[in-house]
Amino acid sequence: MNTRHAYDSWAAQYDFDKNSTRDLEGVAFRTTLANLSCQNCLEIGCGTGKNTSWLAQKAEHVTAMDFSEEMLARAKGKIKSNRVNFIQAVITEDWPFGAANYDLVSFSLVLEHIANLDPIFKETARVLRPGGQVYIGELHPFKQYTGAKANFATETGRKEPDCFIHHVSDFTQAAKKQHLVLLDINEYFDQEDKSGVPRILTLLLGKPRL
Secondary structure, X not given: OOHHHHHHHHHHHHOOOOOXXXXXXXXXXXXXXOOOOEEEEEEEOOOOOOOHHHXXXXXXXXXXXXXXXXXXXXXXXXXXXXXXXXXXXXXXXXXXXXXXXXXXXEEEOOHHHOOOOHHHHHHHHHHEEEEEEEEEEEEOHHHHHOOOOOOEEEOOEEEOOOOOOOOHHHHHHHHHHOOOEEEEEEEEOHHXXXXXXXXXXXXXXXXXXX
């Protein structure tokens, strides 16, 4: 199913559906960035704003970007902070941001919907300031191997946005091509049960200072 159309359709119920992936990624996001303090943050795939308000407490300014008009409408309805600027854009097209503008670029449950990571990482490196960081939180590829993917129920049946599997090395090699260094990597499990398959993969990357 076309990803933008899927998320437009999902927006009204997204915050209310039972969704272990959404909830655990929120925990992973806050854990990984617990010590964050920055001036400008670019949140890619802000959705209904599940992480946006938290970022606004940590950063002086947040640019919250999503391609779904309906998801953005939900986020705007919830978040009234003057620190947040919402923008509708598509990350597989040219990014409407200048070079070296951001201290943090974050991706939460976004990159599973992107077939080719290389252009995304190239743009990320371009807009990131030297010394800046990149947060990536994704459905773990091990979980994807079991058949798990983003999906939601509708009156006409279960819908699935277009999804792609990216192995851990796909992320690290795409980062390496743009001279982004791996600062941290972690896995998050349902009920913290490490005898099972991890649900969430997080990576924290850094752009070296000049």
